[in-house]
Amino acid sequence: DQQVKQNSPSLSVQEGRISILNCDYTNSMFDYFLWYKKYPAEGPTFLISISSIKDKNEDGRFTVFLNKSAKHLSLHIVPSQPGDSAVYFCAASARNNNDMRFGAGTRLTVKP
Amino acid sequence: EAEVAQSPRYKITEKSQAVAFWCDPISGHATLYWYRQILGQGPELLVQFQDESVVDDSQLPKDRFSAERLKGVDSTLKIQPAELGDSAMYLCASSFGYTGELFFGEGSRLTVL
Secondary structure, eight states: OOSEEOOOSEEEEETTSOEEEEEEEOOTTOOEEEEEEEOTTSOOEEEEEEETTOSEEEETTEEEEEETTTTEEEEEESSOOGGGOEEEEEEEEETTEEEEEEOOOEEEEEEO | OOOOEEEOSEEEEOTTOOEEEEEEOOTTOOEEEEEEEOTTSOOEEEEEEETTEEEEOTTSOTTTEEEEOTTSSOEEEEESSOOGGGOEEEEEEEESSSSSOOEEOOOEEEEEO
């Protein structure tokens, strides 16, 4: 069952512009959300997270927004850089059980 | 910087053969996970260990897959016999506690012919 969904398999943006990656979830027990970044032939690396008690978390060029009522979160990258080109996975878990569920990923391409 | 070590990076095998993957988590990380990622999909949890105990193996196909973490440190994931549909990236991850961010290894890519 797809409890975490990333409906856009790919996204292409121009360098310097904003990248917005979206993620939807169905399980209302999820209260911890993460974004991972994956380069080819490497494992995913943690990027940013947000707890359900917040609606926004910011770390440099990366901001994650959480809309609990809509069961939706998004990752904003501003400004986008060519080095940001990678596959981005959204993940969610319940804090009392680290059974982390991942979306299918969105491939971001940032063009110079 | 501490890393999760996995081997082999690549494995090609014929169906019905046995294959094994090894993982050494970041030192001090009590929780270890094995994920499988099929091309075009997100990682799917196979098994989760807390120290040497299995916490969750509900998604592990136990007729052919086995996993162990005997001393609560490194872990082995075995497939016997391998099937064509097992071709995937097998990712090991660890975390300090029972919750929180996961640190992934580079993965072991399996191709079953």
